[in-house]
Amino acid sequence: MSLLRPSVSSLRTASISSSFARQRVGRVFLNFRQMSTDQYEYILTSRPADGVALITLNRPKALNALCTPLFNELNKALGDFDNDDSVRAVVLTGSERAFAAGADIKEMKDKEYAEVYKGKFLESWTLMTSIRKPIIAAVSGYALGGGCELALMCDIILASPTAVFGQPEINIGVIPGGGGTQRLARVIGKSRTMELTLTGRNFSGEEAAAWGMVSRVVGQGEGQVVKEAVDMASVIAGKSAIAVQAGKEAVNTAYESTLDEGLRFERRLFHSLFATKDQKEGMTAFVEKRKPNWSHS
Numbered sequence: 001m002s003l004l005r006p007s008v009s010s011l012r013t014a015s016i017s018s019s020f021a022r023q024r025v026g027r028v029f030l031n032f033r034q035m036s037t038d039q040y041e042y043i044l045t046s047r048p049a050d051g052v053a054l055i056t057l058n059r060p061k062a063l064n065a066l067c068t069p070l071f072n073e074l075n076k077a078l079g080d081f082d083n084d085d086s087v088r089a090v091v092l093t094g095s096e097r098a099f100a101a102g103a104d105i106k107e108m109k110d111k112e113y114a115e116v117y118k119g120k121f122l123e124s125w126t127l128m129t130s131i132r133k134p135i136i137a138a139v140s141g142y143a144l145g146g147g148c149e150l151a152l153m154c155d156i157i158l159a160s161p162t163a164v165f166g167q168p169e170i171n172i173g174v175i176p177g178g179g180g181t182q183r184l185a186r187v188i189g190k191s192r193t194m195e196l197t198l199t200g201r202n203f204s205g206e207e208a209a210a211w212g213m214v215s216r217v218v219g220q221g222e223g224q225v226v227k228e229a230v231d232m233a234s235v236i237a238g239k240s241a242i243a244v245q246a247g248k249e250a251v252n253t254a255y256e257s258t259l260d261e262g263l264r265f266e267r268r269l270f271h272s273l274f275a276t277k278d279q280k281e282g283m284t285a286f287v288e289k290r291k292p293n294w295s296h297s
């Protein structure tokens with residue numbers, strides 16, 4: 001199956017009764033139960049490797065501008081994959097030209113304050129941060145504004161040499177609203193974030209890698225970044241899912257707590273893994289010099 005042209009593979013009608021589907025965002029309950037995967041218009045989903053799901057943003061004419069229906073579909077697909085035991089890691093990508101050129105300016109431009117404030121405009125964007133499985137962003141081309149913020153909400157970012165990141169909202173009379181000022185500041189520091197936010201200057205994947213925002217810039221070639229992200233996701237999918245979930249939770253806690261609290265949380269999670277079959281299996285397999293056979297429990 002081509003990674004560059006994934007098919008809409010899961011054409012089953014999903015019955016989402018999970019807690020995710022009814023996730024609380026602010027004071028709004030989002031409910032995606034009525035949407036089935038064959039209704040996707042703005043994304044493609046596929047299963048390029050065992051345990052790996054690939055979501056491709058697919059709004060090419062608008063450079064994958066993130067309109068509300070696209071985000072609803074993205075949240076729905078992520079929620080489904082989070083609840084599907086056969087998926088252990090997710091790759092999120094766009095096109096060669098654009099990961100995503102930001103929130104849809106055409107959708108936003110005529111909105112009034114009361115409408116966006118009362119209607120909690122775009123608040124459902126944060127829903128994806130509650131996904132338990134790792135999400136790897138494979139970024140080619142433009143990742144601007146909300147596109148950059150979307151990548152920052154993922155757990156790992158790989159960039160192609162063509163990647164162009166930026167928070168250009170200042171150029172259209174606003175500031176980042178999807179976490180750009182907060183997540184960027186935590187990852188690349190105040191001075192750089194201030195510069196990027198106030199000048200709107202774009203930055204390259206190489207800069208992002210040097211600053212620690214991106215894991216690395218991968219080799220040249222169309223589709224290469226997706227291939228490398230899928231390879232990385234496959235490695236993760238080969239681990240104990242329960243340990244992977246704990247690892248993601250622990251790392252994310254580093255951004256939400258003091259060092260002392262974070263270290264205590266990490267220790268507690270580490271201790272709790274001794275209640276899992278996978279800890280017994282993993283350590284026994286090491287001693288017996290064989291590959292572990294994970295039960296993910």
Ligand code: DAK
Binds near residue numbers: 104
């Ligand atoms: N929105 C809508 N359409 C967009 C778009 C966008 N962000 N970006 C590109 N397009 C559309 C263009 O309008 C054009 O459509 P047509 O004219 O063909 O109909 C098509 O995509 C191709 O774009 P260009 O013709 O402009 O292509 P170029 O190669 O010349 O330029 C570009 C590519 C990416 C440099 C340029 O399109 C551009 O500057 N785009 C806008 C980038 C931008 O300013 N992005 C930030 C938007 S504000 C929040 C969450 C998130 C946000 C806010 C709040 N909450 C949770 C509260 C996020 C806000 C933003 O992202």
